[in-house]
Amino acid sequence: NAGVTQTPKFQVLKTGQSMTLQCAQDMNHNSMYWYRQDxxxxxxxxxxxxxxxxxxxxxxxxGYNVSRLNxxxxxxxxxSAAPSQTSVYFCxxxxxxxxxxxxxxxxxxxxxxxx
Amino acid sequence: xxxxxxSPQSLIVQKGGISIINCAYENTAFDYFPWYQQFPGKGPALxxxxxxxxxxxxxxRFTISFNKSAKQFSLHIMDSQPGxxxxxxxxxxxxxxxxxxxxxxxxxx
Numbered sequence: 001n002a003g004v005t006q007t008p009k010f011q012v013l014k015t016g017q018s019m020t021l022q023c024a025q026d027m028n029h030n031s032m033y034w035y036r037q038d039x040x041x042x043x044x045x046x047x048x049x050x051x052x053x054x055x056x057x058x059x060x061x062x063g064y065n066v067s068r069l070n071x072x073x074x075x076x077x078x079x080s081a082a083p084s085q086t087s088v089y090f091c092x093x094x095x096x097x098x099x100x101x102x103x104x105x106x107x108x109x110x111x112x113x114x115x
Numbered sequence: 116x117x118x119x120x121x122s123p124q125s126l127i128v129q130k131g132g133i134s135i136i137n138c139a140y141e142n143t144a145f146d147y148f149p150w151y152q153q154f155p156g157k158g159p160a161l162x163x164x165x166x167x168x169x170x171x172x173x174x175x176r177f178t179i180s181f182n183k184s185a186k187q188f189s190l191h192i193m194d195s196q197p198g199x200x201x202x203x204x205x206x207x208x209x210x211x212x213x214x215x216x217x218x219x220x221x222x223x224x
Contacts, residue, residue, distance in 0.1 A: 004158070035214075042216040045213075102161070102164070103212065105161075106158030108158050
């Protein structure tokens with residue numbers, strides 16, 4: 001099925017380990033986003049990429065880095081994982097390149113636990 | 116910073132009843148108010164959206180009402196069904212995009 005694909009679906013890390021969450025979309029969308037979802041907090045924007053070659057911080061960027069590898073792929077990296085980063089991470093995409101635009105399609109998430 | 120406040124946090128409705136979820140916003144520099152539906156283990160999916168120059172929008176059993184003077188907008192689910200059981204998020208566009216904190220809806224058969 002066309003859409004947004006995230007890998008891995010589940011991951012357990014130890015404090016201090018690093019990892020990269022992968023995201024790819026096949027809808028030729030310009031904009032891509034990374035959110036984290038925590039109970040009672042809704043979804044909060046970590047980073048977004050309005051178009052290929054650009055990235056910007058969202059509401060909660062500390063402890064994360066991103067790479068917009070090409071138009072299809074947008075990765076999220078945790079350099080030194082902390083227990084506070086235990087969350088469900090969602091990648092999303094939208095057709096246009098405005099920073100405040102609504103994400104149109106979401107992946108099914110990566111459930112990340114940090115011990 | 117909470118740009119939009121959503122209530123209630125959880126909601127239980129009998130099959131056939133009306134589910135109502137409310138959101139209130141602060142900043143008036145928003146131009147689009149979407150609602151998302153999320154099933155367990157899945158990402159949110161865009162359900163319905165409204166612009167502030169429209170007071171109501173209906174799609175099937177789902178209706179958004181918008182009250183610009185009160186800075187509020189709400190989602191009504193008519194004839195609620197068990198398949199509507201999910202978490203619903205309001206949201207708005209602007210300089211950035213913000214989600215509400217979500218409402219867990221359970222429709223009892």
